Amino acid sequence: MNRALRPLVATTAIFALAYLAAVVQFPAMFSTRVMGNFLTDNAFLGIAAVGMTFVIISGGIDLSVGAVIGFTTVLNAVLIMWLGLHPLLAFAISLGVAAAFGAVMGAAIHYLKVPSFIVTLAGMFLARGGASVLSPDSIGIKHELYTTISKSYILLPGGGRLTVIGMIMLLVFAFGIVLAHRTRFGSYVYALGGSEVSAGLMGVPVARTTILIYTLSATLAGLAGIVFSLYTSAGYSLSALGVELDAIAAVVIGGTLLTGGYGFIAGTFIGVMLQGLVQTYIVFDGTLSSWWTKIVIGGLLFLFILLQRLVFSAAAPRRKVFWKT
Amino acid sequence: MKRVHWKALLLRPQFFALAAVLLINWLLFPGFFDITLQDGRLFGSVIDVLNRGAPVAILAIGMTAVIATKGVDLSVGAVMAIAGAVAAVLVTGGASAVVAVAAALAVGVLCGLWNGVLVTYLEIQPIIATLVLMVAGRGLAQLVTEGSIVTFSDPVLIFIGTGAVLGMPMPIVIASVLAIGATLIVRKTALGLLIEAVGVNRSAARFAGISSGLLLMVVYTFAGFCAATSGLIVAGDIRGADANNAGLWLELDAILAVVIGGTSLLGGRFSIPMSVVGALIIQAMNTGILISGFSPEFNLVVKSGVIILILVLQAPMVAQSLRKRFTAERKA
Numbered sequence: 001m002n003r004a005l006r007p008l009v010a011t012t013a014i015f016a017l018a019y020l021a022a023v024v025q026f027p028a029m030f031s032t033r034v035m036g037n038f039l040t041d042n043a044f045l046g047i048a049a050v051g052m053t054f055v056i057i058s059g060g061i062d063l064s065v066g067a068v069i070g071f072t073t074v075l076n077a078v079l080i081m082w083l084g085l086h087p088l089l090a091f092a093i094s095l096g097v098a099a100a101f102g103a104v105m106g107a108a109i110h111y112l113k114v115p116s117f118i119v120t121l122a123g124m125f126l127a128r129g130g131a132s133v134l135s136p137d138s139i140g141i142k143h144e145l146y147t148t149i150s151k152s153y154i155l156l157p158g159g160g161r162l163t164v165i166g167m168i169m170l171l172v173f174a175f176g177i178v179l180a181h182r183t184r185f186g187s188y189v190y191a192l193g194g195s196e197v198s199a200g201l202m203g204v205p206v207a208r209t210t211i212l213i214y215t216l217s218a219t220l221a222g223l224a225g226i227v228f229s230l231y232t233s234a235g236y237s238l239s240a241l242g243v244e245l246d247a248i249a250a251v252v253i254g255g256t257l258l259t260g261g262y263g264f265i266a267g268t269f270i271g272v273m274l275q276g277l278v279q280t281y282i283v284f285d286g287t288l289s290s291w292w293t294k295i296v297i298g299g300l301l302f303l304f305i306l307l308q309r310l311v312f313s314a315a316a317p318r319r320k321v322f323w324k325t
Numbered sequence: 326m327k328r329v330h331w332k333a334l335l336l337r338p339q340f341f342a343l344a345a346v347l348l349i350n351w352l353l354f355p356g357f358f359d360i361t362l363q364d365g366r367l368f369g370s371v372i373d374v375l376n377r378g379a380p381v382a383i384l385a386i387g388m389t390a391v392i393a394t395k396g397v398d399l400s401v402g403a404v405m406a407i408a409g410a411v412a413a414v415l416v417t418g419g420a421s422a423v424v425a426v427a428a429a430l431a432v433g434v435l436c437g438l439w440n441g442v443l444v445t446y447l448e449i450q451p452i453i454a455t456l457v458l459m460v461a462g463r464g465l466a467q468l469v470t471e472g473s474i475v476t477f478s479d480p481v482l483i484f485i486g487t488g489a490v491l492g493m494p495m496p497i498v499i500a501s502v503l504a505i506g507a508t509l510i511v512r513k514t515a516l517g518l519l520i521e522a523v524g525v526n527r528s529a530a531r532f533a534g535i536s537s538g539l540l541l542m543v544v545y546t547f548a549g550f551c552a553a554t555s556g557l558i559v560a561g562d563i564r565g566a567d568a569n570n571a572g573l574w575l576e577l578d579a580i581l582a583v584v585i586g587g588t589s590l591l592g593g594r595f596s597i598p599m600s601v602v603g604a605l606i607i608q609a610m611n612t613g614i615l616i617s618g619f620s621p622e623f624n625l626v627v628k629s630g631v632i633i634l635i636l637v638l639q640a641p642m643v644a645q646s647l648r649k650r651f652t653a654e655r656k657a
Contacts, residue, residue: 113588115635122632129625258453291467298461305449
């Protein structure tokens with residue numbers, strides 16, 4: 001088997017085992033209803049996590065995604081409810097604003113030579129603050145399109161529902177996989193994560209690629225915000241608080257290396273589903289409190305980081321001790 | 326060692342920024358610098374800035390050392406919540422305040438050790454290593470408090486948060502002692518030099534005979550200790566432990582304070598007093614926005630504006646173009 005695929009296989013195996021263990025305890029969990037809900041409930045997280053995967057493969061980090069999601073929900077609500085725009089127009093404007101926001105962050109990271117951590121931290125403050133300046137209170141969204149979308153779904157065998165937002169997430173993952181593995185932009189992203197200097201020497205347009213990566217991440221966060229507003233039918237400046245951490249956790253659990261240059265979009269999907277599984281299990285169990293979610297996700301994060309270390313130290317025999325950093 | 330030039334020190338941009346923020350506050354609110362003595366404790370907006378800024382300042386002290394080693398500690402906010410929860414639960418369970426404080430600090434040290442082990446021995450990137458505790462820590466704190474806000478009426482714990490020594494509120498006293506103590510330890514011994522050496526180049530530092538592993542453990546443990554201290558202050562202030570909100574996002578404020586103070590995230594040269602000044606700048610802005618009657622939502626926007634300004638000023642490209650203009654002017 002291809003050695004490079006090992007972390008992905010490990011993640012998938014752990015997800016399958018965990019799901020199996022959950023099903024043995026609660027047979028009702030093995031149904032298309034539960035699986036459909038997995039997709040619907042985690043759609044916004046999954047969409048944001050795809051963007052985060054690109055950023056992390058390129059060796060950066062984007063702390064602003066949760067705030068961009070929150071900002072987009074508020075902007076949508078303001079455009080639709082206060083200005084009376086059609087939702088589709090509002091979606092287009094929101095995506096445009098998010099994309100511009102990401103492009104500016106990418107440009108700042110490249111041209112000011114500041115770590116992405118700090119730039120996107122400033123972006124997080126700006127987006128959260130901007131959202132609460134627009135409206136500190138939650139705005140309910142009432143529009144036919146919203147009700148139509150939330151009511152339409154494909155009925156799966158067994159009574160499960162594949163909702164529109166669930167399908168959007170699956171499409172985004174498909175798009176991400178093609179973009180990462182089948183396009184020139186995708187290979188640029190991997191090259192950048194391997195080493196920015198060598199990528200530049202090989203002729204990768206570093207500036208353009210960096211800006212595009214953060215534009216992509218912010219646009220997907222904007223799309224996640226639209227999905228979130230469809231999911232909750234509201235815009236609220238504090239929605240999706242801390243989603244950036246969940247997204248980073250999903251990416252890491254999915255086998256992407258935080259040092260950059262290595263990772264899979266498909267792994268991120270498993271990472272998101274694993275988090276959904278933990279939440280669903282806790283709901284099914286009923287006696288466990290919700291804070292166990294955080295502890296278990298933290299534990300999983302640790303487990304996968306450890307696993308990566310072991311796999312990679314086994315894969316690459318240590319060079320002479322001199323060069324160990 | 327080179328002697329410190331006080332004049333050059335006071336001319337740093339951070340002091341100008343602090344002075345500017347304070348001046349704006351004074352213009353918006355003329356009574357800003359009034360200080361009154363009531364019931365043996367000083368009151369006033371300036372004292373309030375110092376008092377409210379103390380938790381972040383304490384976090385920033387530990388964070389400075391971590392960032393100087395080219396690391397970062399994202400878990401400090403969660404550690405604050407855990408420490409507060411442990412102290413509150415012990416005290417309401419009948420333990421004495423001394424035991425509770427000691428246990429809270431010990432838990433903080435333990436959290437720091439955990440981060441240190443991940444970074445040093447498992448060689449995990451600091452951002453990720455501390456992310457584990459950041460995600461799980463708040464859950465652990467809720468586990469300790471069993472999901473509720475644990476309130477207490479223990480006089481000693483409340484004194485840590487709201488008491489006063491010789492008129493000075495306790496948080497300010499604690500922050501000052503920690504800041505001065507830490508500065509003396511790193512600057513009067515070789516410790517500061519060793520930390521900088523590890524931050525600049527860990528391999529080179531090892532070849533120079535520095536036990537970098539031990540040093541990293543000490544640094545992360547110290548950050549955990551600072552976080553626990555800060556958590557005790559916050560818990561004492563509200564007379565309870567709120568696992569959900571204690572120290573929420575304060576790790577970001579602490580990192581920001583360190584960066585404003587001029588310590589580079591790429592490791593190396595660091596200054597603990599300047600980080601404390603950074604924390605005070607942040608708090609002076611917060612207080613200014615509150616007393617000027619703007620809604621607190623503007624706080625985040627202003628804060629991000631300040632970060633962007635500082636980033637632009639510190640950027641090598643801008644510095645280069647400024648230098649070019651400067652030399653061009655001299656030639657002309």
